Amino acid sequence: MRRSMLFLPGNSPNILLNADFLGSDAIILDLEDAVAPTEKDSARILVRNAITSLGYTREVIVRINPVESPYWQKDLQQIIKVKPDMIMPTKVSCAQDVKIVSDYIGQMEEEYGIPAGTVKMIPLIETALGVENAYEIASADPRVTAIFLGGEDFTADLRCKRTKGGNEIFYARSRMVVAARAAGVDVYDTPWTDVEDYEGLVEDAKFAKSLGFTGKSSISPRHIPFINEVFSPTEEEIQYAKDVFECIEKAKAEGKGVVSLRGKMIDAPIVARARQVLEAAEAIKGGR
Amino acid sequence: MSKLVSNIKEAIKLTGLKDGMTISFHHHLRNGDMVAVMVLDAICELGIKDLNVNISSVFDTHAPFIEYIRDGVVTGIETDYMGGVVGRAVSEGIMNKPVTFRTHGGRPSDIIRGASPIDVAFIAAPTSDCMGNCTGKTGKSACGSLGYAFADAMYASKTVVITDNLVEYPLVDYSIAENYVDYVVAVEKIGEPSGIVSGTTKITKDPVGLVIADYAARAIDASGLLVDGFSFQTGAGGASLAAAKYLKDIMLKKNVKGSYGLGGITSYMVDMLQCGCFKALYDVQCFDLGAVESIRTNPYHMEVTAAHYASPTAKSSAVDSLDVVILGATEIDTDFNVNVHTDSNGYIMGGSGGHSDTAAGAKMSMIVAPLSRARLPIVVDKVLCKSTPGNTVDVLVTQRGLAVNPLRNDLKDRFKDAGLPVYDIHELKEMAEKLNGVPHKPQLGDKVVANVLYRDGSLLDQIRAVK
Numbered sequence: 001m002r003r004s005m006l007f008l009p010g011n012s013p014n015i016l017l018n019a020d021f022l023g024s025d026a027i028i029l030d031l032e033d034a035v036a037p038t039e040k041d042s043a044r045i046l047v048r049n050a051i052t053s054l055g056y057t058r059e060v061i062v063r064i065n066p067v068e069s070p071y072w073q074k075d076l077q078q079i080i081k082v083k084p085d086m087i088m089p090t091k092v093s094c095a096q097d098v099k100i101v102s103d104y105i106g107q108m109e110e111e112y113g114i115p116a117g118t119v120k121m122i123p124l125i126e127t128a129l130g131v132e133n134a135y136e137i138a139s140a141d142p143r144v145t146a147i148f149l150g151g152e153d154f155t156a157d158l159r160c161k162r163t164k165g166g167n168e169i170f171y172a173r174s175r176m177v178v179a180a181r182a183a184g185v186d187v188y189d190t191p192w193t194d195v196e197d198y199e200g201l202v203e204d205a206k207f208a209k210s211l212g213f214t215g216k217s218s219i220s221p222r223h224i225p226f227i228n229e230v231f232s233p234t235e236e237e238i239q240y241a242k243d244v245f246e247c248i249e250k251a252k253a254e255g256k257g258v259v260s261l262r263g264k265m266i267d268a269p270i271v272a273r274a275r276q277v278l279e280a281a282e283a284i285k286g287g288r
Numbered sequence: 289m290s291k292l293v294s295n296i297k298e299a300i301k302l303t304g305l306k307d308g309m310t311i312s313f314h315h316h317l318r319n320g321d322m323v324a325v326m327v328l329d330a331i332c333e334l335g336i337k338d339l340n341v342n343i344s345s346v347f348d349t350h351a352p353f354i355e356y357i358r359d360g361v362v363t364g365i366e367t368d369y370m371g372g373v374v375g376r377a378v379s380e381g382i383m384n385k386p387v388t389f390r391t392h393g394g395r396p397s398d399i400i401r402g403a404s405p406i407d408v409a410f411i412a413a414p415t416s417d418c419m420g421n422c423t424g425k426t427g428k429s430a431c432g433s434l435g436y437a438f439a440d441a442m443y444a445s446k447t448v449v450i451t452d453n454l455v456e457y458p459l460v461d462y463s464i465a466e467n468y469v470d471y472v473v474a475v476e477k478i479g480e481p482s483g484i485v486s487g488t489t490k491i492t493k494d495p496v497g498l499v500i501a502d503y504a505a506r507a508i509d510a511s512g513l514l515v516d517g518f519s520f521q522t523g524a525g526g527a528s529l530a531a532a533k534y535l536k537d538i539m540l541k542k543n544v545k546g547s548y549g550l551g552g553i554t555s556y557m558v559d560m561l562q563c564g565c566f567k568a569l570y571d572v573q574c575f576d577l578g579a580v581e582s583i584r585t586n587p588y589h590m591e592v593t594a595a596h597y598a599s600p601t602a603k604s605s606a607v608d609s610l611d612v613v614i615l616g617a618t619e620i621d622t623d624f625n626v627n628v629h630t631d632s633n634g635y636i637m638g639g640s641g642g643h644s645d646t647a648a649g650a651k652m653s654m655i656v657a658p659l660s661r662a663r664l665p666i667v668v669d670k671v672l673c674k675s676t677p678g679n680t681v682d683v684l685v686t687q688r689g690l691a692v693n694p695l696r697n698d699l700k701d702r703f704k705d706a707g708l709p710v711y712d713i714h715e716l717k718e719m720a721e722k723l724n725g726v727p728h729k730p731q732l733g734d735k736v737v738a739n740v741l742y743r744d745g746s747l748l749d750q751i752r753a754v755k
Contacts, residue, residue: 017723018496021687054723221495225502 001283002026002059002146003231004224005188005217009034010062011043016050019058022221023228026059031075032066032090040071044078051082060084061122066091067100076101080108080119088148092123093130095140102141117142122188126150127157131172134179144185148217149176151190162193164200166207177212186214195220205230232284233277241274241281291472292418296330296450299471300408303446305331307338309407312444314437315345315369316412316424316573320483323412323450325352326475332361340364342406344395344436344594345639348373349483357382366404368392369639372631378737379635381753387636387738389629389751392572393598393605393645394743396439401601403745409444411437411464412478416451420469421462424574425584425591427453429479432574432583433553434463438593441468452478463591489554489576491533492526499687500656501530503708504614507683507690509538510706511652511699513611518546520566521607521646522614524554524575527656531614532556539565550597550606551613551642553589558582561589570606572597572642598645600743607642607649615643617655617684619671622713624678624693626655627671629740632664634672634730634754636738644676645743652682652699659686664727665720667691667713672730673740674749684713691716731755 006024008015010031019027029050035043051060062084065071068091076087089101098121105119121143125134131154138147151169155162162168173189180187189208192201205216205227216227233241244266251259259266293299305311311331313324324343329352331339337360346353348371356362357377366388370378378387390398398404413434414427424434429452441447441464449464454474492498504527508514520535522528533556539546546566549557553571555578561569569589574580582589598607607613618638619627626647631637647653657666666686682699684691689709692700703710711719731754738751 015495018499018687021499022495023499222493222498 001280002186003215004227005061005215006221006224007034007063007191007217007219010047011035011039013046016046017054019050020054020056023224024058024218024221025215025228026061027056028061028063028088028217030063031071032063040065041074044075048078048082051084059086061086061088063088063090063124067097072101073104076104076108080105080114081112083114083118086120086122086145088122088124090124091127091130091153092125092137093127094133095136098123098137098140098144102143105143119143120145122146122148124148124150125176126153128154131175134176135182138179138183138185146186146188146214147176147180148188149173149190152193164194164197166204173208173211173213181212187212189213189216191217191219192223193219195222198223198226202226202230228284233280237277238281241277244270244274245278290418291420291469293471293473296327296473296475297334299448299473300327300330300334300336302471303408303448305336305408307336310340310342310405312342312406312409312440313344314411314434314440315343315347316431316434316436317429317479317484318431319347319349320429320480321347321349321412322480323410323478324350327410327450328352328356328361332356332359337361338363340366342366342404344392345369345641346374347371350374354382366390367639368395369641370636372635372637375636379630379751379754381733381735381737383737386736386750389639389738389740391598391640391645391743392436392594392642393600393607394741394745396593396595397599397601397743398745399439399443400595400599406440406444408446408448409440411441411447411449413449413451413464414478415453415455415459416449416472417455417457417459417466418472419457419466420447420449420464420472421457421459421466422449422451422469423459423461423463425461425463425580427451429453429477429481429484430580430584431479431484432580433571433591435572435592435597436594438464439595446470448473450475450478452476485574485576485580489524489529489556490526491530491556494526496658496687497527498530500527500658500685501534503690504531504654504656504685505534505538506706506708507654507685507703508535508612508652510702510708511612512702513651514538514542514544516545518544519548519550519609519611520546520613521549521551521610521650522557523616524552525616528614528616529554529556531656532560536560536563536565548606550610551646553579553583555579558589561586570597598642598649598743600645600648605649607646610646610650612652612654613646613650614654614656615647617657617666619668620655620657620666620681620684621668621671621678622717624681624684624713625671625674626676626678626681627673628675629673629738630751632672632727632730634732634752636751640675640740644680647676647680648743653680654683654685655681656685659688659716660720660724663724665717665724667717667720673751675740677742677748684716686716688716688719
């Protein structure tokens with residue numbers, strides 16, 4: 001269950017120390033934008049040691065530098081050996097970008113005796129070309145289990161203003177969702193950047209959910225409870241899902257082939273959706 | 289009859305103050321207080337020495353005390369709290385006689401029962417009339433409640449009111465009445481407003497503090513105490529305020545109508561009053577301008593004396609009816625004893641204030657603290673100073689989870705049922721030590737620099753000089 005992902009700077013020991021307790025389902029330890037060029041090497045070592053020694057229970061994603069930078073291979077050299085759950089390559093614009101990183105991860109896995117394909121990928125798509133190529137990126141490599149929209153860089157590339165209303169990223173969001181679902185992977189929404197505007201955050205997250213996003217990322221720990229709530233199934237949804245399965249059981253017992261609930265036929269997509277809701281509800285039981 | 293005296297020096301002469309006597313001050317003007325130093329300056333000019341100063345709290349603005357200690361003007365200090373500047377000097381052994389630390393409830397208790405007599409009380413009053421009816425609610429130096437000053441005014445042999453807002457007789461809505469006041473002095477300025485109260489107190493933005501606050505609020509929700517009639521006290525620290533904010537949300541969602549909020553009052557508690565979370569606020573001290581405004585204008589926001597707040601020898605005090613208190617700690621040991629007097633190097637930088645009073649009175653006392661501070665684990669084998677005994681502390685809340693005093697297994701079960709992460713306190717200590725290592729204990733000397741009295745007047749611990 002991955003509703004929320006929290007970006008955390010990879011060069012801040014105190015943040016890394018507490019990363020596991022901030023409530024997000026996944027933590028993104030950042031070696032890219034949050035880290036100045038002069039601190040890239042120390043951040044890599046810090047993140048590597050944090051993953052080794054802190055015993056994170058959340059899913060660990062490491063955001064590495066783009067393939068056109070001189071840093072990404074060094075990032076992977078330090079990070080792959082401590083087996084993060086996922087690598088987030090940045091400025092991914094085509095399938096080739098994914099393959100380059102995936103191949104290098106493969107080399108590192110071999111070098112450190114890690115079974116091939118252990119480390120997954122969640123490409124960060126943040127260019128116009130990347131959005132246009134979203135499907136080929138999402139289906140480029142078996143390591144890719146999700147794709148991620150970076151709204152800030154994307155709008156810069158579009159040469160338009162990033163607004164709270166988000167009309168400028170509407171197409172990109174929809175295209176990303178369709179591409180991800182077509183490729184059979186998850187899809188994550190860009191962070192809400194106004195740290196103090198919780199109402200705006202909730203509206204934005206609800207909208208992303210309505211489009212089909214699996215979850216949303218955040219740059220502020222204070223946003224996490226709101227994101228988790230939006231992307232958690234509601235009591236009503238959970239009850240409906242339970243009713244669906246109860247209804248199916250009942251129909252089976254009665255030997256009925258066609259099942260309907262509240263006047264609506266229960267077909268395969270409804271069952272699949274109900275299963276997802278119940279699995280999600282189980283995964284977050286009692287948690288933050 | 290006139291009680292008005294032209295200046296402080298004249299007032300001191302009229303009180304008959306002599307070498308070896310005890311004078312007292314309150315700390316409602318906090319770090320903006322100018323009165324204590326003003327009075328000591330006058331005393332020094334009069335050549336009076338060897339005084340015992342009983343002041344409800346010592347702040348850094350009282351740094352000139354250090355010179356008066358060196359000069360022999362001040363030879364004894366009794367207080368409930370001591371900030372880092374004077375605290376450092378005391379810890380380095382500047383005084384021959386140990387400082388006496390009391391609690392906010394123990395101080396009025398000892399004054400009232402005669403265990404801690406005061407010869408002359410100097411009451412800084414933001415507004416007074418010429419006969420000494422005075423209040424903290426109005427005036428340019430308004431500080432709100434004068435709760436800690438009542439016992440001083442009522443039980444000192446002589447009481448001098450010092451004000452920078454002399455108003456026409458009679459002052460309406462006074463706090464301390466004229467029948468306790470011997471002399472009144474008007475001065476230009478009793479305090480620096482910026483140090484008296486902060487403009488606003490703010491909840492923490494620190495994500496770790498917010499996690500702790502969230503757990504604290506959820507623990508209160510799970511405790512079984514959060515029902516109609518609920519009473520609550522919290523500190524003014526960022527995480528404590530955040531916990532109050534989260535608690536407010538829960539109370540509003542569950543439509544819980546509390547009875548009273550207690551203690552040092554902040555705008556957040558005022559907000560809870562206004563939202564209907566409490567019927568009333570009992571205010572011994574205002575922490576910010578929002579609280580000052582509220583106590584001045586809202587009759588359900590009431591001033592209480594320190595004795596009413598927390599005296600263990602009163603017929604009853606408000607802490608006795610308290611359901612939940614949220615408190616801080618510099619250290620807590622595996623027996624749940626809490627240190628709020630010294631830092632990890634053994635230097636005095638605080639004091640009990642109402643810590644042990646509320647811990648003793650409340651049905652559930654909670655300590656909120658990060659698992660480690662500046663790479664020092666918060667949980668230790670033995671605290672450097674026992675400020676509050678462990679048998680009155682019920683829960684420790686950290687960002688990793690909660691530890692419950694084994695005396696309160698009832699709470700432990702409730703927290704677990706609510707899905708809160710509950711650990712043994714030794715486990716929390718190990719988690720912190722795994723990350724930080726085990727720090728060396730500071731080397732302390734033999735000289736006792738302070739005696740820490742429990743609220744009943746018994747000796748709880750002694751603080752030794754640093755080497």
